[in-house]
Amino acid sequence: xxxxxxxxARKSRRFDSLEQxxxxxxxxxxxxxxxxxxxxxxxxxLTPQQYNALRLLRGVHPEKIxxxxxxxxxxxxxxxxxxxxxxxxxxxxxxxDRPADNRRVVRVGITETGLALLKALHEPLQACHQRQLGHLxxxxxxxxxxxxxxxxxxxxxxxxxxx
Numbered sequence: 377x378x379x380x381x382x383x384x385a386r387k388s389r390r391f392d393s394l395e396q397x398x399x400x401x402x403x404x405x406x407x408x409x410x411x412x413x414x415x416x417x418x419x420x421x422l423t424p425q426q427y428n429a430l431r432l433l434r435g436v437h438p439e440k441i442x443x444x445x446x447x448x449x450x451x452x453x454x455x456x457x458x459x460x461x462x463x464x465x466x467x468x469x470x471x472x473d474r475p476a477d478n479r480r481v482v483r484v485g486i487t488e489t490g491l492a493l494l495k496a497l498h499e500p501l502q503a504c505h506q507r508q509l510g511h512l513x514x515x516x517x518x519x520x521x522x523x524x525x526x527x528x529x530x531x532x533x534x535x536x537x538x539x
Contacts, residue, residue: 409508416504420493425454426464430494433470433486440473440485469493 391397413424428451433441447457454460461484464470469490472482486494509517
């Protein structure tokens with residue numbers, strides 16, 4: 377594994393702070409790793425956020441969940457959860473209903489078609505994650521997970537994705 381040179385050895389790059397350098401490194405890493413998932417999900421006319429919504433709905437299946445509860449559990453924020461779900465519903469991956477006692481509430485659940493899509497994506501997604509991070513030893517992955525959790529912890533509410 378190639379070690380990153382110490383910060384002092386990288387004087388040609390200028391950052392306002394170590395925090396800025398780390399943040400920009402995280403952003404660049406996310407961009408590089410996301411490209412692998414984008415390639416996979418595009419084949420299924422799916423976005424990573426839509427996949428995440430389906431994965432969360434599978435976790436509560438056969439129950440349904442309120443739309444706003446689903447939005448709060450997504451890995452990344454979805455300011456327009458309705459549009460995200462519209463596309464999934466058009467593909468028959470989810471179904472929505474409004475309880476008779478409160479028509480303002482929308483509940484959403486995954487369909488058999490949605491479950492079949494997740495099943496079909498399971499192995500290709502495992503291979504994708506292997507391509508993304510499989511070069512790192514388990515010990516490094518565990519340390520990275522701890523560090524990312526520590527960096528994220530003060531900025532998360534009760535609906536933490538790391539729990």
